Amino acid sequence: MVVVGGGFGGLLAARGLKGAPVDVTLVDRQNFHLFQPLAYQVATGALSAAEIASPLRRVLRKQRNTRVILGEVVGFDLERREVRLADLPNGSAGETLPYDILVVAGGSAYSYFGHDDWAEYAPELKSLEGALDLRARILLAFEAAEVEQDPAVRDAWLTFVVVGGGPTGVEMAGQIGELARDTLHRDFRSMDTRGARVLLVEATGRLLATFPESLSRRAVTSLSSLGVETLLDTTVVGVDATGVDTRAADGTTSRIPTRTAVWAAGVNASPLARLLADAAGIAIDRAGRIVVEPDLTIAGHPEVFAIGDMAAVGDQHLPGVAPVAMQEGRHVAKSIRDGRREPFHYRDKGNLATIGHSRAVADIKGLHFSGFPAWALWLGLHLFYLIGFENRLLVLTRWTFSWLTRGRGARVIHR
Amino acid sequence: MVVVGGGFGGLLAARGLKGAPVDVTLVDRQNFHLFQPLAYQVATGALSAAEIASPLRRVLRKQRNTRVILGEVVGFDLERREVRLADLPNGSAGETLPYDILVVAGGSAYSYFGHDDWAEYAPELKSLEGALDLRARILLAFEAAEVEQDPAVRDAWLTFVVVGGGPTGVEMAGQIGELARDTLHRDFRSMDTRGARVLLVEATGRLLATFPESLSRRAVTSLSSLGVETLLDTTVVGVDATGVDTRAADGTTSRIPTRTAVWAAGVNASPLARLLADAAGIAIDRAGRIVVEPDLTIAGHPEVFAIGDMAAVGDQHLPGVAPVAMQEGRHVAKSIRDGRREPFHYRDKGNLATIGHSRAVADIKGLHFSGFPAWALWLGLHLFYLIGFENRLLVLTRWTFSWLTRGRGARVIHR
Numbered sequence: 001m002v003v004v005g006g007g008f009g010g011l012l013a014a015r016g017l018k019g020a021p022v023d024v025t026l027v028d029r030q031n032f033h034l035f036q037p038l039a040y041q042v043a044t045g046a047l048s049a050a051e052i053a054s055p056l057r058r059v060l061r062k063q064r065n066t067r068v069i070l071g072e073v074v075g076f077d078l079e080r081r082e083v084r085l086a087d088l089p090n091g092s093a094g095e096t097l098p099y100d101i102l103v104v105a106g107g108s109a110y111s112y113f114g115h116d117d118w119a120e121y122a123p124e125l126k127s128l129e130g131a132l133d134l135r136a137r138i139l140l141a142f143e144a145a146e147v148e149q150d151p152a153v154r155d156a157w158l159t160f161v162v163v164g165g166g167p168t169g170v171e172m173a174g175q176i177g178e179l180a181r182d183t184l185h186r187d188f189r190s191m192d193t194r195g196a197r198v199l200l201v202e203a204t205g206r207l208l209a210t211f212p213e214s215l216s217r218r219a220v221t222s223l224s225s226l227g228v229e230t231l232l233d234t235t236v237v238g239v240d241a242t243g244v245d246t247r248a249a250d251g252t253t254s255r256i257p258t259r260t261a262v263w264a265a266g267v268n269a270s271p272l273a274r275l276l277a278d279a280a281g282i283a284i285d286r287a288g289r290i291v292v293e294p295d296l297t298i299a300g301h302p303e304v305f306a307i308g309d310m311a312a313v314g315d316q317h318l319p320g321v322a323p324v325a326m327q328e329g330r331h332v333a334k335s336i337r338d339g340r341r342e343p344f345h346y347r348d349k350g351n352l353a354t355i356g357h358s359r360a361v362a363d364i365k366g367l368h369f370s371g372f373p374a375w376a377l378w379l380g381l382h383l384f385y386l387i388g389f390e391n392r393l394l395v396l397t398r399w400t401f402s403w404l405t406r407g408r409g410a411r412v413i414h415r
Numbered sequence: 416m417v418v419v420g421g422g423f424g425g426l427l428a429a430r431g432l433k434g435a436p437v438d439v440t441l442v443d444r445q446n447f448h449l450f451q452p453l454a455y456q457v458a459t460g461a462l463s464a465a466e467i468a469s470p471l472r473r474v475l476r477k478q479r480n481t482r483v484i485l486g487e488v489v490g491f492d493l494e495r496r497e498v499r500l501a502d503l504p505n506g507s508a509g510e511t512l513p514y515d516i517l518v519v520a521g522g523s524a525y526s527y528f529g530h531d532d533w534a535e536y537a538p539e540l541k542s543l544e545g546a547l548d549l550r551a552r553i554l555l556a557f558e559a560a561e562v563e564q565d566p567a568v569r570d571a572w573l574t575f576v577v578v579g580g581g582p583t584g585v586e587m588a589g590q591i592g593e594l595a596r597d598t599l600h601r602d603f604r605s606m607d608t609r610g611a612r613v614l615l616v617e618a619t620g621r622l623l624a625t626f627p628e629s630l631s632r633r634a635v636t637s638l639s640s641l642g643v644e645t646l647l648d649t650t651v652v653g654v655d656a657t658g659v660d661t662r663a664a665d666g667t668t669s670r671i672p673t674r675t676a677v678w679a680a681g682v683n684a685s686p687l688a689r690l691l692a693d694a695a696g697i698a699i700d701r702a703g704r705i706v707v708e709p710d711l712t713i714a715g716h717p718e719v720f721a722i723g724d725m726a727a728v729g730d731q732h733l734p735g736v737a738p739v740a741m742q743e744g745r746h747v748a749k750s751i752r753d754g755r756r757e758p759f760h761y762r763d764k765g766n767l768a769t770i771g772h773s774r775a776v777a778d779i780k781g782l783h784f785s786g787f788p789a790w791a792l793w794l795g796l797h798l799f800y801l802i803g804f805e806n807r808l809l810v811l812t813r814w815t816f817s818w819l820t821r822g823r824g825a826r827v828i829h830r
Binding site: 032050055061062139140143184394398409412413415 | 446460462463464472473476482483485510554555558561562599601602812813816822825826828829830
């Protein structure tokens with residue numbers, strides 16, 4: 001069988017088949033599993049890239065029935081039961097992989113709502129490259145402000161706009177706020193980085209739409225204590241090299257002069273969703289996700305599963321988060337082991353978002369809490385789910401130092 | 416005063432002036448001090464980039480008389496006593512820095528002996544970018560070999576050529592050998608990575624020219640036990656996408672089919688050496704180094720120091736290694752503090768090179784030893800000189816895991 005994608009869904013599916021009487025081939029475009037929930041910490045210099053990236057070969061080393069292939073899927077042939085791979089970046093010809101069972105878990109990417117030209121000025125952080133690019137931009141903005149003579153331009157360098165008030169946007173805005181207030185202010189001589197403005201722009205009436213409303217309000221307060229201004233009911237209508245244009249609910253437009261914008265709004269399924277849907281002759285939904293049966297297979301093909309962010313399970317409205325993909329991956333592995341197809345039911349264990357040092361919000365089975373307990377829970381869970389004991393220890397070391405010193409050790413600009 | 420360069424020389428000069436009644440401005444093109452002696456471990460996936468890179472602002476945070484500027488020096492005006500900076504990469508205009516005292520410590524880069532076109536096929540690892548590029552190439556070579564059907568092409572993917580038998584070349588060859596033999600062989604399914612060929616090509620008659628001859632021979636034996644073949648008296652006469660051409664001492668030429676070459680031969684001083692020499696009207700030597708007076712100042716300018724890899728101290732033949740740059744940096748700081756100019760004398764504490772797991776050679780004050788004791792000494796010294804307690808702990812954690820598991824946790828391909 002072939003598993004496409006080494007993210008949470010694909011990796012859990014492959015791992016769930018350890019020791020099973022099947023030969024598994026896992027294909028990914030990258031040679032590592034990215035712990036994407038911590039990508040924003042790479043982007044703000046709290047962690048180094050390799051600390052949240054586990055080589056897939058290493059993760060699956062002891063699983064003798066599984067091989068890993070570095071490759072990009074460019075086509076599915078459901079009749080001949082084959083997956084076609086692109087050539088490797090270094091010129092080596094791509095393979096065609098035959099399968100008896102296929103699991104596609106291609107994930108998602110940010111969507112710029114048809115304005116792909118904004119991507120140049122407001123990068124996203126779904127990928128490791130995106131996170132490293134953002135880190136370089138954010139740190140360079142402070143460097144530029146330090147030497148800038150024109151006060152207006154300096155203010156623009158010291159203004160950061162985060163677009164999108166979901167968990168990633170909230171985390172990112174909070175971290176930039178902390179970076180400016182706690183970490184960097186001792187490091188610069190000719191300006192006070194605490195004067196930096198961080199704006200979080202959200203199109204709807206509240207942050208963290210999937211959380212209870214009281215926690216959404218709490219997030220605004222917590223962000224505010226880090227100096228982050230939240231602009232609700234505000235739509236971004238333009239992004240360019242020197243600013244972000246917004247429109248408020250009453251229709252008034254305004255321009256925020258900034259040199260650094262971060263995109264954390266609007267998610268689209270991986271293009272693999274459409275590729276697979278076209279091959280099977282079935283529908284995709286508005287977010288580009290392939291619509292799968294309740295058992296996570298695609299209609300007419302009980303041998304083909306689609307899971308994770310790129311799949312919409314019937315009319316269940318599942319969020320595009322790691323726990324959904326992980327549970328779906330485990331469900332697929334169990335279905336294959338048992339030789340049965342049973343409906344998937346998501347067990348919602350709760351929702352967590354962190355804002356900064358000792359600041360977080362949690363909604364666990366109806367229990368709402370915030371502050372230090374939520375933050376401690378967030379910390380523990382992320383360490384637990386991070387893959388590999390070595391990375392856990394490294395991240396724990398980094399976090400301990402950050403906590404004690406308010407520092408961020410991985411503030412390295414490289415591209 | 417202005418210090419140009421945040422490497423070993425510049426950083427030690429700046430740190431040596433902590434609390435002194437001078438205002439120090441440290442300029443570097445990058446925002447971090449790179450612990451260059453461990454760059455080859457980033458290139459072979461043993462360490463993550465930020466673990467050997469310390470943000471200069473952080474290192475110098477508590478030194479209130481010192482400010483750090485991110486900038487690239489493009490000119491010296493010794494009459495007006497000014498350093499001119501290029502514009503920042505993000506478009507911000509560069510400054511002109513006035514100085515009363517100037518310390519230039521621009522370091523060095525690899526030289527391709529006039530064949531700059533080889534750089535594309537055989538990258539160097541003086542820089543963090545070079546190390547990350549090499550890491551991606553080396554790991555991609557194994558990935559390509561795993562899916563390659565043509566045996567000749569697969570063999571070329573599994574052949575690695577390291578050019579230059581100095582400490583960096585020896586370390587790099589040893590690490591690629593270990594990667595193939597110890598780390599990766601459990602991770603691939605369709606080939607045995609232990610069949611990889613690693614060749615170390617050296618133009619002279621022995622490796623590690625600055626070491627005693629017995630240790631040079633010892634290095635060859637140690638490398639051989641890791642599967643590395645050493646080709647002595649062999650000159651590289653061509654490098655392209657599919658191979659390396661060599662010429663032996665007897666004039667016979669041959670071609671080694673390979674897709675991955677590493678350049679660790681021939682060092683040239685930073686272009687800043689020529690820039691400074693031209694501004695002062697003095698000479699540079701064959702390696703592009705500016706020739707300085709015994710007190711490390713440049714002739715006719717007791718207010719201008721040049722140190723580290725880019726400076727040649729009269730007719731002392733000092734190697735281009737970190738201890739020389741560090742001692743020179745300290746000497747300059749002392750000269751400035753004391754308001755005196757005294758001759759610099761290098762205290763050679765010895766020479767160390769590591770080859771692999773429990774394999775190293777050491778020449779400490781005439782005492783020659785190798786194997787585990789040399790390796791343990793190497794480990795301890797590198798941890799000691801690594802900057803920042805946090806990085807020491809992170810690197811120690813990585814090394815402990817590597818030592819226990821023969822693994823390499825930072826095997827992440829990203830560009």
